[in-house]
Amino acid sequence: APAGAALDDEAVALDRAHVFHSWSAQGAVAPFVVAGGSGSTVWDHAGRRYLDFSSQLVNTNIGHQHPRVVEAIRAQAAELTTVAPATANLARGRAARAVLGHAPDRFAKVFFTNGGADANENAIRMARLHTGRDKVVSHYRSYHGNTGAAVVATGDWRRVPNEYARGHVHVFGPYLYRSEFWATTPQEECERALTHLERVIQCEGPSSVAAILLESVPGTAGVLVPPPGYLAGVRAIADRYGIVLILDEVMAGFGRTGSWFAFDQHDVVPDLVTFAKGVNSGYVPAGGVLVSEEILATFDERVFPGGLTYSGHPLAMAAVVASVAAMEDEGVVENAAAIGTDVLGPALTALAEAQPLVGEVRGTGVFWALELVADRGTRTPVGADVMGPLKAACLRRGLLPFLAENRVHVVPPCVVTPAQAEEGVALLAEALAEVAPA
Ligand code: PLP
Numbered sequence: 001a002p003a004g005a006a007l008d009d010e011a012v013a014l015d016r017a018h019v020f021h022s023w024s025a026q027g028a029v030a031p032f033v034v035a036g037g038s039g040s041t042v043w044d045h046a047g048r049r050y051l052d053f054s055s056q057l058v059n060t061n062i063g064h065q066h067p068r069v070v071e072a073i074r075a076q077a078a079e080l081t082t083v084a085p086a087t088a089n090l091a092r093g094r095a096a097r098a099v100l101g102h103a104p105d106r107f108a109k110v111f112f113t114n115g116g117a118d119a120n121e122n123a124i125r126m127a128r129l130h131t132g133r134d135k136v137v138s139h140y141r142s143y144h145g146n147t148g149a150a151v152v153a154t155g156d157w158r159r160v161p162n163e164y165a166r167g168h169v170h171v172f173g174p175y176l177y178r179s180e181f182w183a184t185t186p187q188e189e190c191e192r193a194l195t196h197l198e199r200v201i202q203c204e205g206p207s208s209v210a211a212i213l214l215e216s217v218p219g220t221a222g223v224l225v226p227p228p229g230y231l232a233g234v235r236a237i238a239d240r241y242g243i244v245l246i247l248d249e250v251m252a253g254f255g256r257t258g259s260w261f262a263f264d265q266h267d268v269v270p271d272l273v274t275f276a277k278g279v280n281s282g283y284v285p286a287g288g289v290l291v292s293e294e295i296l297a298t299f300d301e302r303v304f305p306g307g308l309t310y311s312g313h314p315l316a317m318a319a320v321v322a323s324v325a326a327m328e329d330e331g332v333v334e335n336a337a338a339i340g341t342d343v344l345g346p347a348l349t350a351l352a353e354a355q356p357l358v359g360e361v362r363g364t365g366v367f368w369a370l371e372l373v374a375d376r377g378t379r380t381p382v383g384a385d386v387m388g389p390l391k392a393a394c395l396r397r398g399l400l401p402f403l404a405e406n407r408v409h410v411v412p413p414c415v416v417t418p419a420q421a422e423e424g425v426a427l428l429a430e431a432l433a434e435v436a437p438a
Pocket of ligand 1: 057114115146248249277287
C-alpha cells in the first residue's frame with residue numbers, strides 16, 4: 001500500500017533526523033519500522049509482517065497488544081493517569097500484591113521503579129545500607145542496566161566507558177562452552193566457579209562486601225543457564241559472609257524461563273529480587289525490587305534515602321495487575337515451559353545437528369541462544385560478516401530475530417504458539433543455510 005510505505009519512509013526520515021539511539025554510533029543506525037503488533041507478530045505501515053522472535057528487547061512476554069492489558073491501561077487512564085509516590089493508590093497496592101503472590105514468602109513489600117536499571121540501583125542501595133558495607137560482586141558476563149551503579153555492576157564492555165561508581169568487583173560465572181576454569185563437565189564448572197567466587201570475596205575482604213548481584217540466568221550475555229547447584233552454592237557463600245544476595249530477574253523473570261521467577265528452578269531464595277520487562281511486558285515502563293522481611297526491618301525506623309516521582313505510576317501498575325492476571329488465567333508461564341520442552345528445545349537441537357554454524361544450543365522456556373562458530377573444533381565465534389547477512393536473511397523471510405555478538409537469541413513472547421515457534425525455527429534454519437559458507 002503506497003500510503004503505508006510513505007508512512008514507513010516518514011518514520012525512518014524522522015528517526016534519522018531527530019532520534020538519538022541507545023548504544024549506537026548515531027551515523028550507523030539503520031532503523032527498522034514497527035507500526036503495530038498483535039501477539040507474537042509485528043508489522044510496518046506498508047503491512048509487511050514479522051514473527052517477533054525478539055520480544056522487542058526481550059520484554060513482551062505476554063505478546064503485543066494483549067486486549068486485557070490494553071483495556072486496563074485505558075480504564076486507568078480514564079480514572080487517574082498520575083499520582084504522587086507517597087500516596088496510597090489502589091492500582092499500586094494491587095500490583096504489589098500481584099507480584100508478591102508469585103514470590104517466596106520471605107518477600108513482603110515491593111519498591112517500584114521505572115525499569116530494570118533503577119531497580120538494581122535501589123537494590124544495591126538497600127544492600128549497602130543494610131550491611132553497612134560497600135562492595136558489590138557481579139559477573140563479567142552480565143548486564144544490569146545503564147545508570148550509575150547498575151552499569152558498573154554490569155560486566156560486559158558497556159561498563160568500561162562508564163566506570164564512575166566505586167566498589168564494584170567482577171568474577172567469572174559458569175559458562176562451560178567457553179570455560180574459564182578448564183572444566184569439562186557442568187559439575188566441574190560449577191564447583192570451580194564457586195571456588196573462584198569465594199576466593200575473590202576472601203581477597204576483597206568479606207566484611208567489605210555488601211552484595212552479590214547476579215542475573216539468575218544471564219540473558220544478554222548469552223542465555224547462560226547456570227549448572228545445577230551454582231545459585232545454591234552462591235547462596236551458601238553469601239550466608240557464610242553475611243552478604244546480601246540480589247538476583248536480577250529483569251530479563252529472566254515473569255515466565256521467560258518457564259517459571260514465574262528463574263530462581264524457582266534453582267532451589268534458591270535471594271534476599272532482594274529486581275524485576276522489570278515481563279512484569280507488564282513493558283506496555284508502560286515499570287520495574288521494582290522485592291524486599292525480604294530482614295531487609296525491610298532495617299528501614300522500619302531508618303529513612304530509605306531513595307525514591308522516584310513515578311514509583312508505582314498508576315498506568316504502569318494497572319498494566320502489571322492485568323498482565324499478571326492474564327498470565328495466571330491463560331497459563332502463559334506454563335505455555336512458555338511447554339514451548340521450551342516440546343518445541344524449541346527439540347527443534348533447535350535438530351537445527352544444530354544439521355547446521356555446522358551452530359556450536360551450541362542452550363536455554364529453557366522461551367529463552368534460548370544459538371552460539372554461531374566458524375569452526376566447531378576451535379569454537380571461533382563468527383563475525384559481523386555472518387551476523388549482518390543473517391539479520392537481513394531473517395527479515396527477508398518475515399522473522400524478526402534477536403542477534404547479539406555471535407549469537408542468535410531465540411526469545412519469542414511467552415504466548416507464542418507451537419506452530420509459530422516451529423515456523424520461526426524453520427525460517428531461522430533457512431536463513432542460516434543461506435549465510436553458511438558453502
Ligand atoms: N537487568 C537485566 C538482566 C537486563 O536484561 C536489563 C535490560 O536489558 C536491565 C537490567 C536493565 O533494564 P532497563 O533497560 O529497563 O533499565
